[in-house]
Amino acid sequence: MSSPYKIAVLAGDGIGPEVMAQARHVLAKISEKFGPSFEFTEQLVGGAAIDAVGKALPAETLAACEASDAILFGSVGGPKWETLPPNEQPERGALLPLRKHFGLFANLRPSICYPSLTHASPVKEELIAGGFDVLCVRELTGGLYFGQPKFRGEKDGEMTAIDTMIYKKSEIVRIAHVAFKAAQGRRKQLTSIDKANVLENGILWRATVEEVAKDYPDVKLSHLYVDNAAMQLIKQPRSFDVVLCENLFGDILSDEMAMITGSLGMLASASLGQAKGDGLYFGLFEPSGGSAPDIAGKGIANPIAQILSTALLLRFSLGLEKEAAAIEAAVRKVIDDGLRTGDIYSGAEGTRKVNTAEIGSAIVAAI
Numbered sequence: 001m002s003s004p005y006k007i008a009v010l011a012g013d014g015i016g017p018e019v020m021a022q023a024r025h026v027l028a029k030i031s032e033k034f035g036p037s038f039e040f041t042e043q044l045v046g047g048a049a050i051d052a053v054g055k056a057l058p059a060e061t062l063a064a065c066e067a068s069d070a071i072l073f074g075s076v077g078g079p080k081w082e083t084l085p086p087n088e089q090p091e092r093g094a095l096l097p098l099r100k101h102f103g104l105f106a107n108l109r110p111s112i113c114y115p116s117l118t119h120a121s122p123v124k125e126e127l128i129a130g131g132f133d134v135l136c137v138r139e140l141t142g143g144l145y146f147g148q149p150k151f152r153g154e155k156d157g158e159m160t161a162i163d164t165m166i167y168k169k170s171e172i173v174r175i176a177h178v179a180f181k182a183a184q185g186r187r188k189q190l191t192s193i194d195k196a197n198v199l200e201n202g203i204l205w206r207a208t209v210e211e212v213a214k215d216y217p218d219v220k221l222s223h224l225y226v227d228n229a230a231m232q233l234i235k236q237p238r239s240f241d242v243v244l245c246e247n248l249f250g251d252i253l254s255d256e257m258a259m260i261t262g263s264l265g266m267l268a269s270a271s272l273g274q275a276k277g278d279g280l281y282f283g284l285f286e287p288s289g290g291s292a293p294d295i296a297g298k299g300i301a302n303p304i305a306q307i308l309s310t311a312l313l314l315r316f317s318l319g320l321e322k323e324a325a326a327i328e329a330a331v332r333k334v335i336d337d338g339l340r341t342g343d344i345y346s347g348a349e350g351t352r353k354v355n356t357a358e359i360g361s362a363i364v365a366a367i
C-alpha cells in the first residue's frame with residue numbers, strides 16, 4: 001500500500017460533521033508534516049443520506065467504501081429518524097450493515113485517561129491516580145445484534161419481541177486471538193466477560209477462551225460475569241488491562257470505560273476485519289459515542305474520539321505508525337496543557353474551557 005491513500009469519509013449526523021472537520025484538519029497537517037497524501041471521497045450516510053436520497057446506506061456510498069483503503073466514520077442517528085421502520089433507521093440501515101458487509105468482527109476501543117485528566121473522571125481520583133489505560137476488545141458481527149430469528153409482533157395473543165443470541169465457536173476463537181495478541185503487546189492480562197451462570201452462550205464463550213489461552217501461556221487470563229465486571233470497573237479500574245466481550249456486553253461496558261476516562265467524547269474505536277497479506281486491515285474508524293443530539297450544532301462537541309480514531313486508521317489500515325503516534329502525542333500534550341471541551345471541563349486549576357474548533361486547532365498545532 002502506498003500514497004495517495006484512499007479514505008472514504010462518512011461524517012453522518014449530529015456532531016458527526018463537526019468533529020469530522022477537525023479530523024480532516026489533522027490529516028491535512030499529517031500530509032504537510034510527514035508527506036503521505038490522502039484521496040478523500042465524502043459520502044452520505046445515516047439520516048443525512050435518508051434526507052438526501054431516501055436510504056441510510058446508498059449504493060454509491062457502499063461502492064466508495066469498497067474502493068477505499070479505509071473508512072473514516074462520524075456518527076449516525078437522532079430523534080428525527082426514530083419514527084422510521086427499524087430496519088430503515090440510520091443505525092440498523094447503515095452502521096450495522098457496513099460492519100457486516102466488510103466482516104469487521106474485531107472492535108478495539110482503547111480507553112485511556114491521561115494522568116492530567118483524572119480530575120474529570122466520575123470515579124474517585126485516587127482509584128485512577130497515574131492514569132487509566134484499558135483496551136476493550138468487542139466482538140462486532142455476532143450475538144444479539146445479528147442473530148436470527150428477530151421478531152416483533154403479535155404472538156400467542158400478545159405483542160412479543162424476539163432477539164436471538166448466537167455464537168459459533170469459530171467466531172469466539174477469532175476474536176479471542178485478537179484479544180490475547182493485544183494483551184501480549186500490553187500488560188499481559190486478559191479479562192474475559194460472559195454470563196456463563198445463565199447463558200448457554202456464556203458457557204461456550206468461557207470454554208472457548210480457555211482453549212485459545214493454551215496458545216498464550218504468557219498472558220494471565222481471568223473470567224468475570226458481566227454484572228460483576230460492570231461493578232469492578234468502577235471499584236478497581238486499574239485491575240484491568242485487556243477486556244474481551246461479546247457484542248452487546250462490549251457495547252455497554254465500553255461506554256462505562258469511556259466515562260472512567262472522563263467522557264464518551266474521548267473514546268476512539270477501530271473496527272477491523274481479518275488481517276490482509278501485508279499485515280494491515282481494512283477497517284472502519286469511528287468515535288464510540290453517537291450523534292449527541294443534545295449538543296449537536298453548538299460547536300462544543302469533543303473531537304478527540306474522532307481524532308484518535310483517525311490515528312487508529314493510520315496505524316491499522318495504512319501502516320503509518322509514526323504519523324499515528326504523532327497524533328496521539330499531540331492529543332496528550334493539549335490535554336496536559338489544560339485545554340478542555342465542556343464534557344471534560346471540571347474547573348480545575350490550570351485548565352481552560354474551549355470549543356470544538358479551538359481544541360482541534362490546538363491539536364493540529366501540537367503535531
Ligand SMILES: NC(=O)c1ccc[n+]([C@@H]2O[C@H](COP(=O)([O-])OP(=O)(O)OC[C@H]3O[C@@H](n4cnc5c(N)ncnc54)[C@H](O)[C@@H]3O)[C@@H](O)[C@H]2O)c1
Nearest residue numbers: 075076077078091264265288289290291292295301302343
Ligand atoms: N457509531 C454511531 O454512529 C453511534 C454510536 C452510539 C449512538 N449512536 C446514535 O446516536 C444517537 C444518540 O444516542 P445517545 O444520545 O444514546 O448517545 P450519544 O453517544 O450520542 O450521547 C450520549 C451522551 O454523551 C455525550 N457525548 C457523546 N459524544 C460526545 C462528544 N464527542 N463530545 C461531548 N459529549 C459527547 C452526549 O452529549 C450525550 O450526553 C442515537 O440515534 C444512537 O443510536 C450512534
Ligand SMILES: CC(C)[C@H](C(=O)O)[C@@H](O)C(=O)O
Nearest residue numbers: 091092095096251288289290
Ligand atoms: C449505534 C449503535 C448501533 C452502536 C452499537 O450498538 O454498536 C453504538 O452504540 C456503538 O457503540 O458503536
Ligand SMILES: [Mg+2]
Nearest residue numbers: 251252255288
Ligand atoms: Mg455504543
